[in-house]
Amino acid sequence: MSDVKAQAGTEDIARYADMFAAIATEPRLRILRLLLSAHPDGLVAGEIQAELDIPASTLSHHLEKLRHEGLVTVRREGTFLRYAAGTETLRTLLGFLYAECCTRSGAVDPKEIAWVGRAPNRR
Amino acid sequence: MSDVKAQAGTEDIARYADMFAAIATEPRLRILRLLLSAHPDGLVAGEIQAELDIPASTLSHHLEKLRHEGLVTVRREGTFLRYAAGTETLRTLLGFLYAECCTRSGAVDPKEIAWVGRAPNRR
DNA sequence: TCCATATTTCTACAATATTCGAAATAGATC
DNA sequence: GATCTATTTCGAATATTGTAGAAATATGGA
Numbered sequence: 568m569s570d571v572k573a574q575a576g577t578e579d580i581a582r583y584a585d586m587f588a589a590i591a592t593e594p595r596l597r598i599l600r601l602l603l604s605a606h607p608d609g610l611v612a613g614e615i616q617a618e619l620d621i622p623a624s625t626l627s628h629h630l631e632k633l634r635h636e637g638l639v640t641v642r643r644e645g646t647f648l649r650y651a652a653g654t655e656t657l658r659t660l661l662g663f664l665y666a667e668c669c670t671r672s673g674a675v676d677p678k679e680i681a682w683v684g685r686a687p688n689r690r
Numbered sequence: 691m692s693d694v695k696a697q698a699g700t701e702d703i704a705r706y707a708d709m710f711a712a713i714a715t716e717p718r719l720r721i722l723r724l725l726l727s728a729h730p731d732g733l734v735a736g737e738i739q740a741e742l743d744i745p746a747s748t749l750s751h752h753l754e755k756l757r758h759e760g761l762v763t764v765r766r767e768g769t770f771l772r773y774a775a776g777t778e779t780l781r782t783l784l785g786f787l788y789a790e791c792c793t794r795s796g797a798v799d800p801k802e803i804a805w806v807g808r809a810p811n812r813r
Numbered sequence: 814t815c816c817a818t819a820t821t822t823c824t825a826c827a828a829t830a831t832t833c834g835a836a837a838t839a840g841a842t843c
Numbered sequence: 844g845a846t847c848t849a850t851t852t853c854g855a856a857t858a859t860t861g862t863a864g865a866a867a868t869a870t871g872g873a
Contacts, residue, residue: 575723580716580719580720580723581716583719584713584714584715584716584718584719585714587710587711587713587714587719588710588711588714588715590707590710591707591708591710591711591714592707592711592830592831593703593704593707594831595707596703596706596707596710597703599790600698600703600790603790603791603794603795603797604794604795606795606796606797607797611849612849612850612851613848613849613850616850622832622833622834623833623849623850623851624832624833624834624835624850624851624852624853625831625832625833626850627850627851627852628830628831628832628833628851628852629831631851632830643839643840645840645841645849646839646840646841646847646848646849646850647840647848647849647850648849648850648851652795652797654791654797654798657791657797657798658791658798658799658802658803660787661784661787661788661791661792661798661803662802662803664783664784664787665784665803665804667722667723667726668726668777668780668781668784669784671726671727672726672727672729672775673729674726674729674730674775674777674780675777675780675781675784676781677804679781679785680781680784680785680788681788681800715860715861717861717862734819735819735820735821736818736819736820739820744862745862745863745864746819746820746821746863747820747821747822747823747862747863747864747865748861748862748863749820750820750821750822751821751822751861751862751863752861754821755860766869766870768819768870768871769817769818769819769820769869769870769871770818770819770820770870771819771820771821814873815872815873816871816872816873817870817871817872817873818869818870818871819868819869819870819871820867820868820869820870821866821867821868821869822865822866822867822868823864823865823866823867824863824864824865824866825862825863825864826861826862826863827860827861827862828859828860828861828862829858829859829860829861830857830858830859830860831856831857831858831859832855832856832857832858833854833855833856834853834854834855835852835853835854836851836852836853836854837850837851837852837853838849838850838851838852839848839849839850839851840847840848840849840850841846841847841848841849842845842846842847842848843844843845843846843847
């Protein structure tokens with residue numbers, strides 16, 4: 568075992584599938600995006616509810632699903648619960664996709680990814 | 691409108707969620723990984739079936755879902771149908787995740803991604 | 814035309830997920 | 844302790860998805 572990240576084992580695949588499932592519905596992807604916008608502070612549940620206009624119980628259900636996969640983290644602040652993007656898991660998930668598409672198969676050229684959202688041909 | 695990729699519009703989110711849903715089950719993620727391994731040639735449906743041991747009708751159903759989201763492409767070869775990874779869509783999806791996590795929010799450090807699957811501190 | 818093979822479409826069922834109102838819990842303050 | 848607010852848990856209805864056998868379609872060749 569070296570320091571190099573090993574290829575995803577057959578049983579890890581189910582786990583990655585579950586992570587993708589956590590962001591595979593519009594409400595949850597919106598929630599995650601909102602929390603990323605508010606990174607690193609995150610938002611209190613009520614703020615998410617107000618912003619996205621989701622019933623409290625429905626929101627709680629979605630947050631639980633995201634939390635279960637590590638895509639968000641929670642921290643109590645008195646009466647409030649503050650949610651934030653789970654950066655560690657996001658890095659893992661992004662790394663998996665990158666490894667599969669770029670490193671392992673060469674199907675996607677890394678150069679075509681890094682500049683998304685930025686002006687090309689600078690620096 | 692510049693050449694810079696615009697931020698995902700509110701209605702695009704549902705589409706990205708659908709793309710994630712396409713790779714959010716173990717069988718389909720396995721199928722995509724297998725096709726990436728065989729990139730750029732891809733594989734004939736029967737080869738996928740034999741490799742993953744999935745009933746033909748079930749496999750066909752999954753391939754249709756992947757194809758619908760552009761994650762795989764098909765091309766007829768006589769009696770066979772050859773499936774390949776949909777590199778364009780994969781790049782888009784990877785770019786979306788990268789933009790959200792790295793560019794737009796800074797939640798994930800790009801340096802922590804690029805080396806996944808490679809030996810660090812080389813070159 | 815008839816046959817063989819590859820794959821899809823049809824159909825049905827079981828399992829899982831989404832939604833949300835109502836009730837329960839947790840913490841702060843008086 | 845009473846009460847207020849924030850949030851979760853419960854319960855149940857509805858919708859969606861995954862699975863796979865059987866039948867249908869498509870292609871190539873005898």
